[in-house]
Amino acid sequence: MIAEKTITWFAACSVSDVPANGGVCVKNNDTQIALFHFTRRDEWYATQNECPHRMQMALSRGLIGTQNDEPKVACPFHKKTFSLVTGECLSGDACAIKTYEVKVEDGVVFIGIDE
Amino acid sequence: MKVVVIGNGMVGYKFCEKLVAKNTAANISIVVFGEEVRPAYDRVHLSEYFAGKSADDLSLASKEWYSENGIVLHLSDPVISIDREKKTVFSHAGVTESYDYLVLATGSAAFVPPIPGVEKEGVFIYRTIEDLELMIGWAKKSKKGAVIGGGLLGLEAAKAMLDLGVTNTQVIEFAPRLMPRQIDDAGSKLLHSKLEDLGLTIHTSKNTTAIEGDAAITGMRFSDDSSFDVDMLVISAGIKPRDELARAASLEVGPRGGITVNDNLQTSDPFIFAIGECALHKGMIYGLVAPGYEMATVVVNQLTAIANNTPLGDGGSFTGFDMSTKLKLIGVDVASFGDPFVSGDGVRSIVFDDSVKGVYKRINVSADGKQLLGGILVGDAEQYNMLLQTCKNKVVLPPNTEDVILGARGGEGDAGAGVTSLPDDAVICSCEAVTKGSICDAVKLGYETVDGIKKCTKAGTGCGGCVPMVKDLMLHTMKAAGKVVRNVLCEHFDYSRQELFDLIKLNELRTYDDVLNMLGKGDGCELCKPPVASILASLWNEVILKKGNDTAQDSNDRFLANIQKGGTYSVVPRIPGGEITPDKLIVIGQVAKKYNLYTKITGGQRIDLFGAHLSDLPNIWEELIEAGFESGHAYGKSLRTVKSCVGSTWCRFGLHDSVSFAIRVEERYRGLRAPHKLKGGVSGCIRECAEAQSKDFGIIATEKGWNLYVCGNGGSKPQHALLLASDIDEETCLKYLDRFLMFYVKTADPLTRTATWLNKMEGGIDYLRSVVVHDALGMNAEWEAAMENHVNSYECEWKAAIETPELRKRFTHFVNAPEQKDPTVVFDPMREQKRAKEWK
Numbered sequence A: 001m002i003a004e005k006t007i008t009w010f011a012a013c014s015v016s017d018v019p020a021n022g023g024v025c026v027k028n029n030d031t032q033i034a035l036f037h038f039t040r041r042d043e044w045y046a047t048q049n050e051c052p053h054r055m056q057m058a059l060s061r062g063l064i065g066t067q068n069d070e071p072k073v074a075c076p077f078h079k080k081t082f083s084l085v086t087g088e089c090l091s092g093d094a095c096a097i098k099t100y101e102v103k104v105e106d107g108v109v110f111i112g113i114d115e
Numbered sequence B: 001m002k003v004v005v006i007g008n009g010m011v012g013y014k015f016c017e018k019l020v021a022k023n024t025a026a027n028i029s030i031v032v033f034g035e036e037v038r039p040a041y042d043r044v045h046l047s048e049y050f051a052g053k054s055a056d057d058l059s060l061a062s063k064e065w066y067s068e069n070g071i072v073l074h075l076s077d078p079v080i081s082i083d084r085e086k087k088t089v090f091s092h093a094g095v096t097e098s099y100d101y102l103v104l105a106t107g108s109a110a111f112v113p114p115i116p117g118v119e120k121e122g123v124f125i126y127r128t129i130e131d132l133e134l135m136i137g138w139a140k141k142s143k144k145g146a147v148i149g150g151g152l153l154g155l156e157a158a159k160a161m162l163d164l165g166v167t168n169t170q171v172i173e174f175a176p177r178l179m180p181r182q183i184d185d186a187g188s189k190l191l192h193s194k195l196e197d198l199g200l201t202i203h204t205s206k207n208t209t210a211i212e213g214d215a216a217i218t219g220m221r222f223s224d225d226s227s228f229d230v231d232m233l234v235i236s237a238g239i240k241p242r243d244e245l246a247r248a249a250s251l252e253v254g255p256r257g258g259i260t261v262n263d264n265l266q267t268s269d270p271f272i273f274a275i276g277e278c279a280l281h282k283g284m285i286y287g288l289v290a291p292g293y294e295m296a297t298v299v300v301n302q303l304t305a306i307a308n309n310t311p312l313g314d315g316g317s318f319t320g321f322d323m324s325t326k327l328k329l330i331g332v333d334v335a336s337f338g339d340p341f342v343s344g345d346g347v348r349s350i351v352f353d354d355s356v357k358g359v360y361k362r363i364n365v366s367a368d369g370k371q372l373l374g375g376i377l378v379g380d381a382e383q384y385n386m387l388l389q390t391c392k393n394k395v396v397l398p399p400n401t402e403d404v405i406l407g408a409r410g411g412e413g414d415a416g417a418g419v420t421s422l423p424d425d426a427v428i429c430s431c432e433a434v435t436k437g438s439i440c441d442a443v444k445l446g447y448e449t450v451d452g453i454k455k456c457t458k459a460g461t462g463c464g465g466c467v468p469m470v471k472d473l474m475l476h477t478m479k480a481a482g483k484v485v486r487n488v489l490c491e492h493f494d495y496s497r498q499e500l501f502d503l504i505k506l507n508e509l510r511t512y513d514d515v516l517n518m519l520g521k522g523d524g525c526e527l528c529k530p531p532v533a534s535i536l537a538s539l540w541n542e543v544i545l546k547k548g549n550d551t552a553q554d555s556n557d558r559f560l561a562n563i564q565k566g567g568t569y570s571v572v573p574r575i576p577g578g579e580i581t582p583d584k585l586i587v588i589g590q591v592a593k594k595y596n597l598y599t600k601i602t603g604g605q606r607i608d609l610f611g612a613h614l615s616d617l618p619n620i621w622e623e624l625i626e627a628g629f630e631s632g633h634a635y636g637k638s639l640r641t642v643k644s645c646v647g648s649t650w651c652r653f654g655l656h657d658s659v660s661f662a663i664r665v666e667e668r669y670r671g672l673r674a675p676h677k678l679k680g681g682v683s684g685c686i687r688e689c690a691e692a693q694s695k696d697f698g699i700i701a702t703e704k705g706w707n708l709y710v711c712g713n714g715g716s717k718p719q720h721a722l723l724l725a726s727d728i729d730e731e732t733c734l735k736y737l738d739r740f741l742m743f744y745v746k747t748a749d750p751l752t753r754t755a756t757w758l759n760k761m762e763g764g765i766d767y768l769r770s771v772v773v774h775d776a777l778g779m780n781a782e783w784e785a786a787m788e789n790h791v792n793s794y795e796c797e798w799k800a801a802i803e804t805p806e807l808r809k810r811f812t813h814f815v816n817a818p819e820q821k822d823p824t825v826v827f828d829p830m831r832e833q834k835r836a837k838e839w840k
Ligand SMILES: Cc1cc2nc3c(=O)[nH]c(=O)nc-3n(C[C@H](O)[C@H](O)[C@H](O)COP(=O)(O)OP(=O)(O)OC[C@H]3O[C@@H](n4cnc5c(N)ncnc54)[C@H](O)[C@@H]3O)c2cc1C
Pocket: B006, B007, B008, B009, B010, B011, B012, B013, B033, B034, B035, B036, B043, B044, B045, B046, B047, B077, B078, B079, B080, B105, B106, B107, B108, B126, B127, B128, B153, B156, B242, B245, B275, B276, B277, B278, B286, B287, B288, B289, B290, B292, B327, B463
């Protein structure tokens, strides 16, 4: 049997609130989510805001980019990098981060929370 | 099988390393006893301890390495006896270990001639890190040094004395010339005069008869009845193999010491081997690492063959070893290879002797002129590796034999071309016996850096002498494969920083995306964004948060503040030259109180306010700017501070007004974006209270003007700044600084401080001076204009940020709840202030 994921979408902010090729931090109750607009690739990504290396709420302030075409974010603290697609740590030594789905409708950015 | 190794020096370690690598079946257990307190370290580079290497840097492998590889290591625990009947050893601490095979790698001790007085304080030998530490302590109070021994080790010790600051040092050699075992008379003479130029006094044919003084040494007396005052002496007159244990166990030893071994390196007991400097092979003690490593390999091959019951092949015997050496003695290259002295029937020698330049070269060539037999190089040993390989591999010499030492005149001067003529089985790294073929194979497999090749093949990890050749081979192999060898930024840009700098300027590109579209590929990353953003800032002097460049900035630049533990920021207003009015001090105090900030004086004479929430930054800066402060750029790769001493306005020694000059300099270069941070200092006199010589540029007042020093560095690898120009006036000083800084900004690699930039610069400070002072590149007018442009277009970034709503809006933690601060930020109280909560 395949378990269906139920996704609840919540409106995070408007497209223009997020800097081009950068990130912002979104509050969803007690959860902090890093939301990125990879303008160059016309893609949106969302991950947990906390860097698992030293538990710092900082990933939304990190630089984004690609490594062999894999979109990634670098934590501002010690430059550990994480895949924006899978959440896997690309610097090899920290745990993976959680990722969320993102959609844009009428200039509003929605983040999908799975229960 | 159980193998016990006595001695954990260079060769003992190498034995373990090779045995572990070869013992894939894991059927050999290893126990090691070492007398010294630390695991084996690189004795060959012991002198680098003075140049700032730590014991850890010299270490060959950590204690963990031994345990990870299942080796039991007893340190500080010498073996005191061997029971050969029971095949057991006993240690000082009472450990008893049985063995199937025993390996003696006890090395040697310094040979101390029986001169009356050798036991006095202030008399040292030079072999271990402990010896060195004792020397460092004593050298502090010494002025007149002496070294007994003018051979390889003695000159190494003399260098150590100079490094220790005992510049008045005499070298005493018993033989009629220096390094009698390696070089000939003419070479010795040249070395002699070069060393004297460096401040050493050298006595040959001099025989010490007594060391004078009560408890400590005060002087030395010689057989010719002369004497002089000495307060520190290093005896480096040769080595004495450590054969005492072997002797007590009735193993055969040589008449002048050394444990006798056969070609299999077995002692007179077939279950006991001896390797390294304690072994006496065919009447010869090899006082170098490379033969010791070869011995280790020979024994490893035999033991693994026995343990696995496999045939031995031809790797099981030691047939003698080439004693070629190359040393850099106090800045003078000395090398000898093959047979340096051969003469006689049909052997021809070609000698090049230039006493003006201080270069002596001699090569010995076979009668038919086809083969190189050996030679000597003093003053310039650049061709050593090539000559050694040509000699060892019997490569046929070119018709104009003299070319090999003089270089082909009038032809193409491709220094690396020579490596191509070597056969694939030429041994390039003799310490690790790595051939040209295996190095080239590694390169073909994708190891395209020297470090990579070192890891993969181990070439260059011993004495390091072959590294330049390894690099040449790497470059050649890559070139042959059609690869262009470049120092590129990252996978998105095939350019070095300097190339990008020029291209961005030429094409007048102004945003990161434009640069990426035109010059790069893909979508960028954290490695290329900050350097490109920095280049754009250096070139165009526009506010760095301009749309399109904001998210390319390193995250500290993006928020114009330094992120600190816990995710809050620190705020550093500029306080030029460290001068501040009481009113401004009060404002800082008030702001800190209002926003609950931790305050601390920084190392650069400013005040740092820590613990600011992202959303408070614009408000804090609004108040600071209102009071007349501006950004201090503590977050940027740009000018930080120009530290100053109080100078002639108050100080009774001050020659000029260092504070006013520091303020002028700081205000001129504030906001200048560079490959790395920049720090300056100005002192009012030679007492140097501003520590200007530890800065990227330092200015020190003299009677006649100012001395300008450049490329100093504090940080993890401290380095003193070097004198660029002396007794210049303020205007000239600024002009030189403009040029120097622009030269650096334009050419340095990302995250390279000025000190490293200079260290990598061919020609060093002399070249830098020729560019900055004598305009060797013809760039000075352009650089001065660029600096003028920077000065005129400077504006405070924080002022721009708080006045532009678009920019100001970014300083919030939650995009969807801008009024809320990050609830996860926690502080702990400490000494009436606060600190960031310790992270996990
Ligand atoms: C200042 C200096 C500069 C040098 N420069 C060069 C150079 O440029 N090129 C070059 O090729 N060579 C150079 N050498 C020589 C090189 O260091 C030696 O050839 C090499 O260290 C020999 O290695 P080894 O393992 O045989 O002896 P060592 O490195 O001396 O190691 C022997 C170890 O065994 C220990 N030991 C002795 N007896 C016992 C016991 N009973 N129980 C337990 N442990 C014991 C000793 O304490 C020591 O740690 C230099 C040496 C010095 C001192």
